[in-house]
Amino acid sequence: MRSSVHVTAILAWALLLIPLAGADWGWTTTGSPTQKNLYSLSTVRFVDGWPEANVDYLWTVGTWDTILKSTDRGQTWEVQTTGSGAAQTWYGVSFRNQFEGWIVGSSAKVMHTVDGGATWSSQTTPITDTSIEFTAVASAATCNEGDTLCVYSLYVVGRRGTILFSQDSGATFIMQDSGTTADLLSVHFVDHRTGWISGDLAVLLYTATSGEPWTRQPPPPDILQSSSISDLTFVNRSFGLGTGEGFIVRTVDGGASWHSVLPCSYTPLRAVAIDQREAWTVGDSGLVCWSEDYGLSWRTQ
Numbered sequence: 001m002r003s004s005v006h007v008t009a010i011l012a013w014a015l016l017l018i019p020l021a022g023a024d025w026g027w028t029t030t031g032s033p034t035q036k037n038l039y040s041l042s043t044v045r046f047v048d049g050w051p052e053a054n055v056d057y058l059w060t061v062g063t064w065d066t067i068l069k070s071t072d073r074g075q076t077w078e079v080q081t082t083g084s085g086a087a088q089t090w091y092g093v094s095f096r097n098q099f100e101g102w103i104v105g106s107s108a109k110v111m112h113t114v115d116g117g118a119t120w121s122s123q124t125t126p127i128t129d130t131s132i133e134f135t136a137v138a139s140a141a142t143c144n145e146g147d148t149l150c151v152y153s154l155y156v157v158g159r160r161g162t163i164l165f166s167q168d169s170g171a172t173f174i175m176q177d178s179g180t181t182a183d184l185l186s187v188h189f190v191d192h193r194t195g196w197i198s199g200d201l202a203v204l205l206y207t208a209t210s211g212e213p214w215t216r217q218p219p220p221p222d223i224l225q226s227s228s229i230s231d232l233t234f235v236n237r238s239f240g241l242g243t244g245e246g247f248i249v250r251t252v253d254g255g256a257s258w259h260s261v262l263p264c265s266y267t268p269l270r271a272v273a274i275d276q277r278e279a280w281t282v283g284d285s286g287l288v289c290w291s292e293d294y295g296l297s298w299r300t301q
Contacts, residue, residue, distance in 0.1 A: 057098050059117065061090035067103065069117050082111050082120040092136040096152060102170060104134035104156050112170050123170040127162065134158040139169075140189040153192050153210065157184035163197070165211050176211045186231040194237050196255055198229035204242075206255050220249045220258035231271040241295045243269035243281050250295050264289035264298035 058070040065088040067080035082088070088106060095101030100114050108127045111120040135158050141150040154166040154173075161178040178184065182201040189195035197205040202219035219225065220242075227244050234240035242249045242258065246266035249258045263269065269283040279291040281298070289298045 061093045063089045080117040094137045094139045096139050104137045106133050108132045125173045136187045138187045138189050140192040155187050157187045159183045198232045200228045217255045241272050243272045
């Protein structure tokens with residue numbers, strides 16, 4: 001079996017920040033066509049011999065039914081919309097290739113596209129309470145070697161301990177038991193079976209069986225039990241990073257134990273992303289921090 005996950009999320013606000021090429025790392029603002037708040041970013045990089053192997057597609061979502069798409073690594077952006085109206089906020093986005101993706105947000109909404117975001121359709125979930133906000137989404141694929149078609153699992157998390165699971169790209173959903181009523185803020189899978197969820201009240205959940213069941217992992221020992229772990233990300237089944245209210249935590253054993261590292265700032269940190277050795281986190285007041293040693297040390301950018 002060959003499994004792949006196309007999800008990388010990092011939080012952004014009204015400005016989109018893209019790393020500059022070259023020996024010296026830096027950041028530049030790109031030409032975002034909106035002043036709306038942006039909450040999540042999904043990237044798709046083509047591999048395995050696809051003709052677009054050198055193309056990075058980006059989508060970011062936010063308030064006022066805002067969806068932005070870039071096909072040139074964020075240099076230019078196309079405005080997309082679902083037609084849901086100005087009251088709709090999207091908190092999470094995940095694309096598995098340049099065509100198919102999902103967004104989740106307020107009013108318990110999940111929407112799906114198969115044409116790169118040109119059009120969107122609603123997907124039905126068991127949640128009928130429209131006061132529930134969905135906060136994050138992750139997709140994972142299971143493919144047999146040589147197959148042209150894969151089975152795609154979808155995970156949606158949200159307020160009041162909500163977890164939704166789909167085995168058919170969101171055509172149908174079932175609820176999974178989180179064992180908590182805390183708000184869940186982030187979900188990440190490294191393959192179709194192995195994933196983590198974080199949330200308020202220092203909640204950390206883990207599964208090695210596609211969410212049946214989810215088990216509670218011990219929170220980092222030196223953070224408050226009332227803290228929110230706003231985001232986490234993993235590069236494999238062992239190594240991951242998490243961020244929260246002025247802290248960065250690190251695990252090398254799949255979340256069985258977490259250890260704090262000295263953060264770049266005690267400003268609330270909202271999201272984190274890893275690319276092998278390098279990692280980034282962003283936070284309030286436009287804070288961007290970078291690590292080049294697997295998250296052991298950090299500096300502001």
